[in-house]
Amino acid sequence: MELKQLLYFLEAAKYKNFTKASEVLHISQPALSKMIKSLEDELDMTLMVRSNKTSEITDAGFIVMQYAQKIFSQIDEMTTILNDLTELQRGTIRVGIPPIIGSLYFPSVMAEFHKQYPNISINITEYGGAKVVKSVVEGEIELGVAVLPVDEEMFNIYPIVEDQMKLLLHHQHPLADRDLIHLKELKDEEFIFYHEDFALHDIMWNNFIREGFQPKILFKTSQWDLMSEMVGADLGVTILPESICNRVENKHVNIIDIEPFTPWNLAVITKKDKYLSFAAKRLIEFFL
Incomplete structure (x- = not known):
């Protein structure tokens, strides 16, 4: 028929x-x-x-x-x-964002997008950067915010943030008055670190290994505000992106440059050769 x-x-x-x-x-x-x-x-x-x-x-x-x-x-x-x-009158977008950065850049983007397209719902899932990448590959989410680099043959990449890593120390730490500290000088420090499913975990861990030591991990968390507060309580040191450091208000925390220079660049990623909704395409434009 x-x-x-x-x-x-x-x-x-x-x-x-x-x-x-x-x-x-x-x-x-x-x-x-x-x-x-x-x-x-x-x-x-x-x-x-x-x-x-x-x-x-x-x-x-x-x-x-x-x-x-x-x-x-x-x-x-x-x-x-x-x-x-x-015409973007309705639709749903599935987005993955690492919780350590979710509050930094995206509330204002989401708010502006919602004002223009109120009938489009955005389902946000908070995953570590590594799991965001995996979820985009598996089709669980349409687009994700990931820490670069990622596989350029597998993903469409839309860079949105260029940043660098900084060291956070208690203000009475022996190194707190320095302007620049090399990673090698931190081999005896205790670190407040990131969970394994975060891209920052592997990035910084590999940096330490290249400098000849494994960091001593005191505590692991996905919350940057908790990490900075623990540094302020003199429980250890941590390394965070500069844009996050700029939001730290604890007067007991000093923020210092580290070498070698470690970039922290973010991008919206989508899987190549996979259909992307019109709403998702427009949301990407809001990020850029």
Whole structure:
């Protein structure tokens, strides 16, 4: 059964006249009769009783007509919804954001986006950077905010933040008055560190290994404000992106440059060769 068969039958049933229906459909009357006859043959039922001037719909024809109307109503609704999506009237976007940075850049972006497109819902999942990347690959989320680098062959990459890492020390720490500290000088320190599923964990861990030591981890967390407060309580040291450091208000914490220079660059990522909704494309534009 084809949609065209149902469409032609609906027009014939509407006018109860093959000549009128064929004119509306811009086809010949024999072609219309042949299409409806093929539908009747397929269903093995008579749908219309034809006469010279008018045609009557059978009981079976009424049933087919009712279901055909429902089918075309659903198609019309689908088309409307798709048109709404392209005009950003409705939709849902699934986004993954690392919790350590979620409050820094994105509330204002989300607020502005919501003002312009109030009928689009944004489902935000807080994952560590590594899990954000994995979730984009698996299709759990449409787009994620990840720490660079990521696989450029696998992802579309839209850079949004360029930053660098800084050291946080208690203000009475022996190194607290320095302007620059090398990572090697921190081999005996106790660190407040990041959980393993955060991209920062591997980035900084690998940096320490390259300098010849493994950091001593006192405590692990995903909350940058807790990390800075623990430094302020003189429980250890930590390393955080400069943009996060700029929000630290604890007067007992000193923030110092470290070497070697460690970049912390963020990007919105999407999986290549995967359909991206119109709403998600527009949200990316708000990030950039």
